[in-house]
Amino acid sequence: MATMIEKLVTSLTKVRLEELKQELLLDVRYYLLDAIGCGLFGSTLPEGEKVTNVFSDFQHKKGSPVWGTSFSFSPEITALICGTYCHLRELDDVHYSVTHPGSVCVPAAFSVAYQKKIALGDLLLATLCGVETMVRIAKGINYIEHSRRGWHTTATCGVFGAAMISGKLLNLNEVQMKNALGLAGTRTGGTRAYVTDGAMSKRLHPGLASRDGVLSAYLAEAGITGPSYILESEEGGFYKLTSKDWDINSVTEKIGENWAIEEMEYKWYPSCKSVHSPLEASKKINDLYKVKNFRDIKKVLVEVSHSGLDAMKMYNSQSIISAQLSIPYGVALALTGRSGGIEDYTTKNLNEPDIYNLASKVEVKANVEFDILRAKEHKSGSRVTVFWNDGKKVTHVVDSPKGSLGNPLTKKDMEKKFIDLSSRALNEERIYQIKEMITKAPISTPVEEISKLLVK
Numbered sequence: 001m002a003t004m005i006e007k008l009v010t011s012l013t014k015v016r017l018e019e020l021k022q023e024l025l026l027d028v029r030y031y032l033l034d035a036i037g038c039g040l041f042g043s044t045l046p047e048g049e050k051v052t053n054v055f056s057d058f059q060h061k062k063g064s065p066v067w068g069t070s071f072s073f074s075p076e077i078t079a080l081i082c083g084t085y086c087h088l089r090e091l092d093d094v095h096y097s098v099t100h101p102g103s104v105c106v107p108a109a110f111s112v113a114y115q116k117k118i119a120l121g122d123l124l125l126a127t128l129c130g131v132e133t134m135v136r137i138a139k140g141i142n143y144i145e146h147s148r149r150g151w152h153t154t155a156t157c158g159v160f161g162a163a164m165i166s167g168k169l170l171n172l173n174e175v176q177m178k179n180a181l182g183l184a185g186t187r188t189g190g191t192r193a194y195v196t197d198g199a200m201s202k203r204l205h206p207g208l209a210s211r212d213g214v215l216s217a218y219l220a221e222a223g224i225t226g227p228s229y230i231l232e233s234e235e236g237g238f239y240k241l242t243s244k245d246w247d248i249n250s251v252t253e254k255i256g257e258n259w260a261i262e263e264m265e266y267k268w269y270p271s272c273k274s275v276h277s278p279l280e281a282s283k284k285i286n287d288l289y290k291v292k293n294f295r296d297i298k299k300v301l302v303e304v305s306h307s308g309l310d311a312m313k314m315y316n317s318q319s320i321i322s323a324q325l326s327i328p329y330g331v332a333l334a335l336t337g338r339s340g341g342i343e344d345y346t347t348k349n350l351n352e353p354d355i356y357n358l359a360s361k362v363e364v365k366a367n368v369e370f371d372i373l374r375a376k377e378h379k380s381g382s383r384v385t386v387f388w389n390d391g392k393k394v395t396h397v398v399d400s401p402k403g404s405l406g407n408p409l410t411k412k413d414m415e416k417k418f419i420d421l422s423s424r425a426l427n428e429e430r431i432y433q434i435k436e437m438i439t440k441a442p443i444s445t446p447v448e449e450i451s452k453l454l455v456k
Contacts, residue, residue, distance in 0.1 A: 003228045005185075007252040008136065009177045012129045012164065015256065017121050017443070020128070026439075027261055028124045030414050031093070031131070033438050034266050035106035036067065036454065037418035038092045040425040041342075042085025043068025047200060051084050051207075064111040065455040068425040075111035076214040079162070082107035083207030087154075089270040089342060090324045091421070092206075095263060096378035096405070097138035097157075098147050098307075102264075103206035104158035105130040105165055108214050110454075112169045113447040120450070121443025126168040128261055133181070134161025135260035137231070137238075140251040144307055146243045147192065155190020155205035156242060162213020163220075170221050182226020183216040185238050195310065198322025263378075266414060268403040269340045271323075274311040275330040276401040277382035278302045278364075282334030284396045285386055294335050295354070296389050300362045302327055303383040305370035312364035317350045328362035329355070331384065373399060379406055415439075426456075 002010070042048045043066070052069060055077050063072035066081050073081070086092045086103035093102040105127055113123045138146075138157040146153055163184035167177045190209070194202040220226065231239050232248055239246045269276050282300075285291065304312075304327070315326035323329040323345055330340060332355045338344045349355055373381045381399030400406025409417070415435060422431050434453050437445065 004231045004248055004251045005181045005228060006174075006178050008133065008255075009174055009181065011252060011255040012132065013174055013177070015125065015129060017125045020125070024128070024259060024262070025124055025443075028128050029439050030411060031102060031261055031264065032106055032124075032127065033418050033435065034093055034414055035086055035102035036434070036438070037421040038087075038089070038103065039082050039085040039107065040068045040454070041091070041421035042088040044424045045088050047088055047203065048085050051204075052081055055081065064114040065451050067454045068456065070456045075115050076211045076218075079107045079111040079214050080207040080211035082111070083210035084204055087203050087206045089345065090272060091267050091270045091342075091417075093264045093266050094273050095135050095138070095260060095265070096374075097135050097143045098153040099134060099138050099143070099157055100154045100206060101131045101134050101158070101161060101260070104154065104210045104213070105134065105161045107207070108162035108210045109165045109169065110447065110451060111210075112166045112214060112217070114451045116169055118169050118447050119443060120441055120445045120447055122169065123447050124443065126165045128259065129168055130161040130165030132255070132260050133164040134158055135263075136251050140231070140248055141239055141243045141246050145245060147307070147310070149242065149244075150192050151242050152190040152192050152202065152205050155209050156188045156238075158206060158209030159184040159188050159213045159216070162210045163216040164213075166214045166217030167220065170217055172217065172221055176220045178228060179224065179226040180217040180220035182228055182230045183219055183224065184213050184226070185230030186226065187212040187216065188238060194321065195313070195325060198316045198319030198325065200321060202321060263405065265404050266409045266417070268401070268409065268413070268417070269330075270342050270345050271330055271340070272311045272325045273380055274304065274308040275324070275327050276404070277380055277398045278304065278327045278384055279330035279334050279340045280401040281382055281384040281396045281398040282331045282386075283340065284398065285384060285394050286335055286337060288396075289394055291335055291337075291386075293388070294358055297335065297358060297361060297386055298389045299387045300331055300335070300358075301385045301387070302331060302362060302364045303367040303370065304364060305374045305380065306366045307374060308370065308380060308382065309364065309366055314359060315350065317356060318347070320345050320347065320350065323350055326359070327364050328359035331362050332356075332359035335386070377406075379404065
């Protein structure tokens, strides 16, 4: 009897590039564009430079190029660095399965494709299948329960997606691909302990998952075997170890009917998804009522789903990461007239007394109304109620903030986001070339041509 991994590999092996709709392939192209924009921006940040410098002695003249830099490393190290870049400011795509597939899958795809001189069409197909693998395994594990138990789903499930992508680009056969995913599963990991103090470990998780997925595929190519029952084994199976219940059949059912990449949300705000609805509701209150007397606010009540409580904590004024995971910070930004964009997530703002004092007045509670909304429609909604000292009260509800499934970014929005982010790393002419190549170049275009545009 075939295992879940074997069924998944068999199903995705049958997917052919020429059978895919052009609209779907265009979605994959813009998926690449979004991840690369986030990665290029990450290359300009101090944290990105620190990560890159760790590997400075491991440069490889024939290695895969690191976006936004002049460095080249072996493909697994390049995947690690670029994956970390993508996630440094919480601007990378997100799926309702509590995963950020782009920051794992796209770096793996480009790192391996550059080495193997792959054409753009094959990279599009591999990315589609890798994202599908990562999300399906996350859906099957009961991602809410998995997250509540302290696991970071991007890290734990991402390695499978990176292994699938790398395996397809290495042209592994079905047996080798099964081994690649089995090996990947033995390297899965990543806990949410960063929530407590805003540690940078969260930023490394996509890169580490990308690295281990790439390595797993190369090991499988060399004949190293991995466990076929990596998901469902009673002896150390991934699902049994990391969740109390799961739906193993959802990993393989109806593949090709609806693609995970079509369910993706592209972030407009550089913060945890749970922050977006409260932030936008607070912006609406500020816009509608011209809040100038924010110092006279007595209390702000924010109602969210139980999963949204992950972002209920007050932020650490020394940690940008903690602010990006904080509903109180996002609400305070909006009510003091900020947009909630990249420019607002700085150490200067974190130490602004007005923001800190207002954030300390924010109370976050769970409401079953938003649990139902999340379960049935995969929406992270919230209700924000502002109370003033004079007794005035204002309420606003947002269930589909900009960038969500119910209010998606347009292709023009995504191009603007890409240009804004990448302009910090590359000049205008280069940015335009990258955008045109990724969104319009023939599928026969060598990925190497695109990769050469991504470096200094």
